[in-house]
Amino acid sequence: MTTPQIDWFALSPILALLSSGSLALLGAVLVPAGWRRPFAFGVTGIGFATAFGFAAAVFRESEQAGGIVADAMRRDRWYALAAVIVCGAGFLATLVSWREPESEHVGEYYALLSVAAAGMVFLAGASNLMTIFLGLEWFSIALYILCAVGGAAAGLEAGLKYLIIGSFGSAILLFGSALVYGATGELQLEAIGATAAGDRLTVAGLALILVGLGFKASAAPFHMWTPDVYQGAPTPVTAFMSAATKTVALVLAYRVLVTAFPQEEGFWTATIAALAVASLAIGNLAALVQRDVKRLLAYSSVSHAGFMLIPLAAASPLGGRALLFYLIPYSAMSIGAFAVVAARERELGRPVDLDGLAGMGWERPFLGVALWVFMLGFAGLPLTGGFVGKLYAFSAAYDAGMLWLVIVGVVATAVSLYYYLGVVRALYMRVGPAGGSSPREPMVHAAVAGALAVTVGSFFGVQPLIELARDAAATLPF
C-alpha cells in the first residue's frame, strides 16, 4: 500500500479555511460568551485572508499544472484563480456578516462559512467525478444550514427548499456520473476525456451532469430555487452564495465539460447556449416585476448566469478568459449589492423592498452611490468591470461564431436596465421614510468599499486581471 504524495501547498487555501472553521467552532465552546462574536469573526476573517494569500501563491507557483492525490484534484491556475475569487468573496461576506447571526450560534455560523468556502475552493480544483460530487455536497450542506441558521421562518423555508431541490439536483448529477462511469469505466475527468467513448451512454450522462451543474449555477430552467433561497436566506449568506456558488459552479462546469467531454463539444456548447438564452430571458423578465430587492437581485443573478454561460458556450481560451474575468467584478458587485441591502435591512428592521430603498441615496450617500455603481455594473455600463466582462463574453461568443448569442445578450442587457435603473430610481428619485440615524456599520462599509474598488478597478485595470485570467484559462485543455 502506497501512501500517496500529498501536495500540501496546493491544498493550503482549503486547509487555512478548515483551520479557521475549526477554530471558530472550538471558540463557540471555549471562548467566553462575550468574546465569541469578535473571536469567530476575527478568526474567519483571518482565515479568508490567509486562504486568499495562499491561493494567490498557488497561482504564482503553478505554471505547470499537476494532479494532487492521484489526480483527485488539479493544481493549476484555473483552480487557483477561482480559489482567489472565492476567498475574496468570502472575506467580503465575512465583513458583511458582522452582527450576524442574531442567535447564539455565532461560532457555528462563521465556522460553516469557512467550511463552505473550503468546499468551494476544493470543488474548483476537483477533477474526479467523485470528488466533484463530494465537493458539491460539502459546501451545499453547509449552505443549507447557513440558510436556516438564523432560525427565521423564511430562512427555514429557504433552507428546506434549498435542501430538497439541491439534493434532487445532486442526485441527478450523481446518476449522470454513474452513467458516464458506466460508459467509460473512469471517474477521473482527463481519463474520461481520453476514453473516446462518445456513445449514447456518455451523452446521456453528460445530459444529467449538465442539469446538475446548471442547477448549481442557477441557470434557467434549473434556477427556480434561486429567488426563494436568496430571498429567504440571511443576507450575508445570500451575498456569499450569489458570488461564490456561481463562481465555482461555472468554473467547475468549464473544467468538466472541456476536460471530460471534448468529443461531445457540439452537444454541450449548444445546450449551454440554450441555457444561456433561457436564463437571460427568464431572469431578466421576472426581475422586471420584483419589489423585494433581494429577490430582484436573485433574478438578476439568474440573468448573469446566462451572461456567464455565453463564454462557456464559446468553449475557447478566450471564453475561459472571459468567464474568469467576468466573475471578478460580478462577485464584487453581487456581494456589494447584498451588503448594501443588509445594511438597509438592519436599519429598517425589515426586508428591503424598492420602497424601502426610497431616498436612501440621499440619506446614506456612500451606500447609495455604491449601490448605484453596482447596478450600473450589473447593467454592464462603462466605468465598471461589468462592462469589460460583458465585452469579453460577447467577444468570445462572436469569436466562436455565435453572433446570435451576442444579439440576445444585448437585448437582455437592454431589458435589464429597466430594473437596475429602477433601483437607482428608488434610491434617488423617491422620497423615503424619514431616516433615523444609521447604525454604525464599519464592517459593512468596508465590505462595500472593497467591492466598489474591485468593481471600478476592474474597469481601469483590465490588463493585469485579464493576464491572470489568460494564464488561468491556458491550463484547461481546449
Place this chain on the structure above:
Amino acid sequence: MDAGNILVWIVWFVAAFACLGSAIAVITFTNPFYSALSLIANLGSLAVLYLLLSAEFVAAAQVLVYAGAVVVMFLFVIAYLGGRADVPWAGGPTWQAVAAATASAALLLEIVVVIALKAGDRLSDPATVREGFGGPQQIGRLFLSDHLLAFEITSIVLLVAAVGGVILGAHSRERAD
C-alpha cells in the same frame, strides 16, 4: 446454464422485485412511519443486490449504516413529530401530477433505453475480478491511497452535517423559552 447461475438469477429476481416494490411502497404509503419501514426493506434488498455484485463491504455498510442508523433517525423524528398522514398525489394542480409522472417516467424510460441499447455491447462484458474484490481490505486500501481525499471529505461532510443537526435542533429549544 448451471444451477448456480439459476440460483443467482432467482435471488436477483427476488431482491430486485423486493427492492422496487419497497421503493414504490415508500412513495405510496400515506403514513411516513410505514414509508420509513419500507425503506428498510428497500435497503436490505439492495444489500442483496450489492452482494451479487461482489460488493461485500458496501453491502455491509448499507445494512449497518443506512438501515441501522439513518432510518432509525428517521423513525425517531417521525415518532417525535407524530405520524401525520400525507396522501400521495394530493394537493397541487392536476397538471402538476400528470407532469410529474410524465417527467419521472420519461427519465426512467430514457435511462432504460440507453442501457438497453448498450446492453449487448459493453455492458455485457463484465471484468473477471480477483478474490477479495469488494472486501474490506481492498476498500480500505483504496480509501487510504487513491481516494484519500474522498475519504477526508466524507468525514468533513459528516462533521458539517453533525454541526448542522446540532444547531438546527438546539436552536429551537432556545427559541421555545
Place this chain on the structure above:
Amino acid sequence: MLGPEIAWYLSVAAFLFGIGSLGVLVRRSPLIVLLSLEIMLNGANLALIGCSRLYGGGDGQIFALAVMAVAASEVVVGLGLIVAMARRGLALDVDRLTTLRG
C-alpha cells in the same frame, strides 16, 4: 459472472431513480420527500456498484460509500430542518411553504 448481466442491475437502478424522483414530485410531506431522495441516491449507488463490477475496479464502490455518507448527512440536516420547522409551528407540507414566491 453469474446471474443477470450488469444491464439488468442498471435497469433496476434506473427504476429506483425514477421511483424516487416521482416520490419527490408527488409527495408533500418533507419526510417522505427525504425518503424518496434516499431512493434516488440508492438507485445511483446501485448503478455505481454495478459499473464497478463491470470494470472490476473499486472506484465505484468507494463512490457508493461516499454517497451513503453524503446521504446520511443530507438526512441529518433535512431532519434537523424539519424538526426546527415543526418546533416553530410551521406546516410540514411543502405545498404550504410558499411565503417565498413570485
Place this chain on the structure above:
Amino acid sequence: MITAAWIALAAPLAAAVAITLAGTSISRRGAGYLATGAVGASFVAAAVAFVAMWGRDAEERAVLSTGWTWLSAGDFSVGVTLLIDPLSAMEMLIVSGVGALIVGYSLGYMDGEREERRFFAYMALFVFSMLLLVMTGNFLLLLVGWGLVGLSSYLLIGFWHERPTAVAAAKKAFVMNAVGDATMALALFLLIWKTGTLDFGTAFARVDDLSPTVQTLIALGLLGGAVAKSAQLPLHTWLPDAMEGPTPVSALIHAATMVTAGVYLVVRAHAVFEAAPEVQALTAWLGAATLLLAGLVALVQTNVKRVIAYSTMSQIGYMFLAAGIGAYASSMFHLMTHAFFKALLFLAAGIVIHALAGEEDMRRMGGLRRLLPRTWWAFLIGALALSGLPPFAGFFSKDSILAATWASGGDGLALYAIALAGVFLTALYTFRMVFIVWGGEPSAFVREHVHVPGRDLVGISMAIAVGTLAVLAVVGGWVQWAILYTPVETWLHPVVEDLVRPTVAEDVITSVLASLLSLAGIWLAWAMYSAKRVRVPEAPALRSLLERKFWFDEAYDAVFYRPAAALARVWTRWVEEPLIGGSIAGVALGTRELGRGVAAAQTGFLRTYVLAIAAGAALLFLVYLAAR
C-alpha cells in the same frame, strides 16, 4: 474709394449695435440722432466713393475688395467681398440718401414713441443690410443682405407688436420672403456645383458655358427671390399687409429701397437672365401682369397706404418689365425716380396720418388741401410724378421703359399695350386718392383732429425730408431724357449694356401717348371722385374680385397654410403622441407583462421547482439521445 465704401457699410451697423448695447443709457432722441447721423455718414461716404469713381476711366470704375473669408469648405470659398462699380454706387447713393432723409423724417414722426430706440436700431440695421445687398461682390453675401433686409422688414412691420395685425403681417412678410430666399438658395447651389463659385464676375463668365436647362433653372431660382422681395406676382400678397408698419418704414423699405432689390438683382445678374431668354420673358410678363393687377386693385382700396403700396407693386412691375426686356438702364432709372416720388408720397401721407392720429382710411379724410397746404403740394408733386406727367421725374423714367418695350419686338407690343393701360390706371387710382384725401370739404373727423389750418409741417426733420424729396421728385428725372441725353445708361454701361435701344420716334410717340393717357386718367378721376360727373361703375362681381385682391390670400391659405397646419395637427395627434411617444411605453408595458407572466410561474411550490428540473433533465436527455 474702397475705404469710403467700407465706411458706408459699417456706419449704420455700428449705430445699430451701439443703440442696442447702450440700452437705456442713451436717450431716445440720442438714438435717433445716432441713427440719422450714421446713415448720413453712410451717404457722405457713398457720395465720396461716387465722386472718386466718377474721376476714373469707365473701364476702371469697378473695384473689388475682400475683407475676410466668410465661408469656405473644400474648394468652395466665399469672402466678405465688396464690389464697388457704377451700378452699386448708384444704389448706394439711393439707399443711403433716401435712407438718411427718411430716418431723419422719423425723428419727428416717431417722436414720443415708447420704443423709439428700438425703431432706430432697426432702421440702422436695415440700411446696413440694404447696403450689404447692393455692395457685395458675390451671391452668398447678396443672399445674406437679402435675408437681413427681410429680417429688418419683419422687425419694422411688427414694430407695434401689440397689434395682432402688425405681428401677423410681419410674419407673413418674413415667411413669403423666406420662400424667395429658398428658391434663390437653390439657384446658388446649382451655381456652386456648375461653376464652382458664387463670385459675380467668375460666375457670370462661366454661366455661358452651362447647359440651357441649368441656365434656366438658375435664372428661375434667382427670379423667385426677386419676385418675393419685390412683391411681384405670385408672391406679392405680403406687401399691402406690410403697411401695418410705421409710415417711414413703408416709405424706406416698402417703397424706395428694399422692394426694388429684385430689380437690382435682375440687373446685376443680367448675364444669367440673358442666358435664359425664357426666364427673361417671364420676368417681363410677370412685371406686366403685376403692374396691371396692382393697378386694378389699387382702384378700390380705401386705405391710403395700401393704395400707395399697390402703386409700388405696379411701378416695380414696370421695372421688372424693363429688366425683362433688357432695358436695364431705364429700369434702374425708374428705380431711382420711383424711390424719390414714392418716398415722397409715403412721407406726405405719413404727415396726414400723423395729423389724423394714425387714421389711414381715406373715406374718413377729405378736404385736407387747405388744412395741410404744404403737404398738399408735396403730395401733389409725388402724384404727378407717379402719373408720369412731364416734367416730373416719373415721366422721364417711365416713358423710356414704355418706349423700350415697344422697341423690344416679339411680345413687345402686347407688353406695350399693357404698360400703356397701366399708365392710365396709375393716373386714375393716384388721383382718385388725391381727390378723396385732399379734395372736397373737411369731414367732421378731420376737423376734430386738425385744429389749426396751415400748420402742417411740425418738425424740421420732417420738413427737410419731404422738401428734399419733393425737389428730387421733380428734378430727379432730369438726369436723363432718352430722347436727348442718356447719362444713366452711359454710367451703367461698364456694368450692364442695354439690349434694346428705342428710336427717337418711338420715344417721342410714346411720351405723347403716355402723357395723354395719364391726363385721361386724371380727368376720369376728377370726373368720378371730385366733380362726380361720372358714376363709379357698380359691377359688383368685378368689385369684389378687386377688393378681394383676386383671391390670392385666400388661395394661398387654402393651398399652403391650411394643409400644412392640418398635417402638423394630424402628425402631432396621430403619429407623434400615440406612435412615437407611445410605442416605447407599449413595448415597456408588454415586456413588463411578460415579466409578470414569468414571475407568476414562480409559484413558491417546491414541487414545481423540482418538476422544472426533472422535466428539463428528461427533455435534455431525450434530445441528446435523439441527436446521437
Place this chain on the structure above:
Amino acid sequence: MTTALILLPLGGALLVWLLPWSRFWAGSVAVLVALVEVGLWVQVVLGFDLSDPGLQLEQRQEWFSDLGVSYHVGFYAWSLWLAGAAVVVMAAATAYAFWAGRERPRAYFGLMLFLTGAIVGVFVAQDLLVFYAFFEAMLIPLYVLVGVWGGAGRVGATLKFVIYTMAGSLLMLAAIVVFGLQQGTFDLVESGTSGSTWLFLGFLAAFAVKAPLFPLHGWLPDAYRESSPEVAAVLSGIVSKAAVFGLLRIAIAKFPEPASDLRVLVLALAAAGLVYGSLVAFRAPDLRGIVAYSSLAQMSLITIGLFSGTALGLDGAILLSVSHALVSTTLFLLAGGIERRADTGELALLGGMARGRPALATVLLTAGMVALAVPGSSAFAGEFLILAGVFDVGWWWSAIGAGAIVLAAMYVLRLISAVLHDAPGPRTNEAVLDLRPAELGILLPLLGLLVVLSFWPDAISGHSFAFELLQ
C-alpha cells in the same frame, strides 16, 4: 493636454462631491472649474495647428492588449470645435444652475462636472471602447440629472430617455465587438474600413437615437420638457453632438460603402425628420416643445450634411453643430427663465413680454433669428453649406431642406410672437421681470459667440477638415 481636458472636470466633480462645501461654494467651485475648462480649451486651440487636417495632441496608453484596446485620445480640427461648443455650453449650463439654485448642490454640480468630462471624452476618443465608455458615462449623470431635478413627469421621461438610448447603444456595443474583433483592434486610427451593412446599422441605431433622428425621437419631447432647463440645454445642445461625432468618426469614416449604399435611406429619414420636426414644432403648445422639435429638425439637417459625402456638407454640418449647440442652449436657458417668471411655458398663457422687458426681448429675438437661420447667421452659413453639399446628391434634398427653412421661419416666429408680442397673456404680469444681470452674464457670452460666428463662420467651416477624414 487632451487628457487634462477630461480629467479637470472629473477631478472637479470629485472635489465637489467629497468636500463639505456649502451651497454657495459648491456652485462657485463648479462654475470656476467649468470656466477653467473653457480656458484650457482655448489653450488647446492656441496650441493647435488649424491648417492640419490630421489627428493632433494624441495620447495613447495601452488598456488591454489581447483585444487591441488602448486609451487613445486626440483632436481633429472638427472635433476640437465640437469639444469647444461642449465646454462652453457646459459652463453656461453650470452657471445657470448656480444662479437658479438647485437642491442638493454638491451632488448636482458634481454631476454636471462629471458630465462635462464625459462629453469631452466622447469628442476626443480615438478608440471604439474609449468612445463607448465615455458615450455611456455621459448617460449616467444625465439619468440622475433628469430624474432627480426634473419636472413633474421626470421619472417617466428619464426612463424613456434611458431605454431608448441604451437600446441604441447596446446595438452599437454588439457592432463594436464585431468590428473590433474583425479588425483585430479597437483603435479608430489603426483599424481599416468595413463593408458590413449590419455593423453600420448597429452604429447608426445608436447615433440615430442620440441625435435623434426620425422616428427614433420618442424620448425627446419628454426629456426636453421635464428636465431642468440647463439639462435640456445640455441634452439638445451637446449630447446630441456626440451623435454627430459618432456618425462622422465611426459610421461614415469606417463604413464608407454602407454609408454610401444606404445614403438615400439616411437622407430620407433625416429629411422626414426635418419636415416632421418643423411641422410638429409649429403645433407644439409650449416653449420647450418648439425648441425640442426644432432640435429634431436641426439634427436632421446636420445628419443630411454628414451624409452628403461632400466637403461642403460635412464642414457645414460641423458649423451647424456648433451653432446649434449655442443657439439651443440659449433658447432653453431663456425658456427656463421665462418659465421661472411666468410659472408656465404654455404659449397660450404668455405674450406681450416685449413691452418693458427690452433685454429679454432682444436676447430672445436675436437667438430666435439665429435659430431660424436668418441669412448671415452662423446657422444660415451651416445650413447653406449643408444644403449646397447635398445638392450634389440630389437637388430634391436641398429643395426639401430649403422648404424646411421656411417652416423654421414659421415656428420660430410663432415662438417669438407668442412670448413677446400681442397683448400681454394671463401670466404676463408685473412680477415678470426683465432678464437679471446674472442671466445676461450667462446669455450674452453665448450670443456674443454666435454673433462672432455669424461674422466669421469660416473660423469653423474653413478649419474643420471633416471631409479630409474620409479621404
